[in-house]
Amino acid sequence: GAVVSQHPSRVICKSGTSVKIECRSLDFQATTMFWYRQFPKKSLMLMATSNEGSKATYEQGVEKDKFLINHASLTLSTLTVTSAHPEDSSFYICSAVRPPAYEQYFGPGTRLTVT
């Protein structure tokens, strides 16, 4: 089956620093990738839609200058959390849309802890 990877799986950073999370589709090209955030014991909240070669579309309430998304190629999207604060600590999950059935495949997630 289709595989989506995320790197790193866990990261701890200090308040004020920036962290980059990578999402890769390993065996297919994904024109669209999604970034989600999951709070403890809560559902997934869609943050943004990432399309290759164009600017990401952010959901209402998500700061685009804080959560920078770059869809550099058909197999790679990156999420950069800029000037991270403790409240940004969360589980970040990406998904990639695989044609022709346009199913979404999810990455294993990245746990970010900001100290």
Place this chain on the structure above:
Amino acid sequence: GNSVTQMEGPVTLSEEAFLTINCTYTATGYPSLFWYVQYPGEGLQLLLKATKADDKGSNKGFEATYRKETTSFHLEKGSVQVSDSAVYFCALSGGRDDKIIFGKGTRLHILP
């Protein structure tokens, strides 16, 4: 807008018990419906899906039927196992490249 409502958890059952997790949805048009499962410490996995009314999705002994008349997609399993302990998410999607809307998730504990 589109939304998904699923039963609150946690749900605790004994092994071999019958499981039902209710899910209802609100959507325009004809969405696709999904159940995802998240095992402890792991990412989301697609458990089953249905793309049109009266379709039944099934996998690993789990089943769910797309009921348009009741806008429901309840998850059932006849005999649960300890290994089924996880969080289950009901979800819908409007179609190609469309975002997935998730329910809040239901945590399931199966006791041996």
